[in-house]
Amino acid sequence: MKFLKIFFFVATIVFSNTIFAQELEVKPPKNIGTVQVFNPSKNDNTPIIRLNSNETLLFLFDDLDAGYKRYNYKIEHRNADWSESGIFQSEFLVGINSDYVRTHKNSFNTYKRYTNYQIQFPNRDMNVKLGGNYLLKVFLNDENNPVFTKRFAVYEGNVDVGMSSSRFINPRVKDLNQKIQTVVSSGYQNFTETPDGAKLFIMKNNNWNEHITDLSPDFTRTNQLTYNNVDWTFEGGAEYNWFDTKNLDVPGLTTERNFRKDSVYHTVLRVDFPKYNLPYDDFGDVNGNFYIRSNRYGNEYLAASEADYTWVYFALDAFEDQNGLYVPYVVGAFNNWEISEASKLKFNKDSQLWENEYFLKQGYYNYQYVVVNTKTKRVEPSYVSGSFWQTENMYQGLFYYRPWGGRYDILMGYGEVNTRN
Structure with missing residues (x-):
């Protein structure tokens, strides 16, 4: 039962939006989309690399305002519990202590215009010499007022x-x-x-x-x-739900329809329903991850600047909120598993469905529905989809x-x- 207490405590911090959570996890503003930590060596969003190796991390994000802005970044060393370690930069840092984002590219042949920015770490100008937790801060002018932050870790490999x-x-x-x-x-x-x-x-x-x-x-x-x-x-838990928007001209297997309105794409997903009372359903997923892809181009790596954006509409049917006791949210790596007003599902009296929408870049996405108990303030990840020992997970x-x-x-x-x- 200690796991329940510990996990729900962390989830409550995110949900209650405390000062510590704000400082550590700064949520990007509306003009920033598709914040991603990509690990090329693992081909996923594992934010962990080995010290003094050839492994790197790519931090990517889009500015939906389009046009170049001089974004800067720096990293901070943290303790195991993510509190500030307070050590000098010279103790953990090699090279300069901050830099501007040098790699950027305007979107090409997309209805939604944006500018894609990329940070590779480590790079020739910045590296670390200690294993530990690190916080990447991206900012415009004031490092104490970051646009967003992302967590990552570097391990030494001596145990x-x-x-x-x-x-x-x-x-x-x-x-x-x-x-x-x-x-x-x-x-x-x-x-x-x-x-x-x-x-x-x-x-x-x-x-x-x-x-x-x-x-x-x-x-x-x-x-x-x-x-x-x-x-x-x-x-x-259960295997993650998924949708595929690589091709916006035809709907995918879990997509009801795609259409274009007001010069932007819209993707309506098929309605989901609770599965906690059903047998285990074994189908492949990517453990909550997402991949930016577009099938318009032969080279998938061009998707960073040539994939378009679409409004994705989520809908959950037959959800029992127990007279307001449980509040549903849609989460995944695409929104950093965030419990917030933006990820909350709202009941539509006309459709009788619980709904939400996100403006997301083309690709393959995993997602799941979780609930917050309004009395205990605890996140319950298995209330909608159930929990099965057979579920494939990575720990x-x-x-x-x-x-x-x-x-x-x-x-x-x-x-x-x-x-x-």
């Missing part, structure tokens, strides 16, 4: 993080049905020197908000920590350690496991 998953059965809490076991090993680090210095953070499907942490290891050896407690348990383990006398947390190791492996 091994071995992970495995298994089915978990608890008739009292049936939604908690995927258990994660983790073994952290090191050839040189003595973990008994600073027992409280070790912190293991496990998140699900690249979603920083859905995680468990701050639990003690079950077995401690000089160079090895074993985490095998029943508290390391997640809701398996990622980040191991932090603060040596004796250390002033900040070091991300020493990273591991991951897929529940189908």
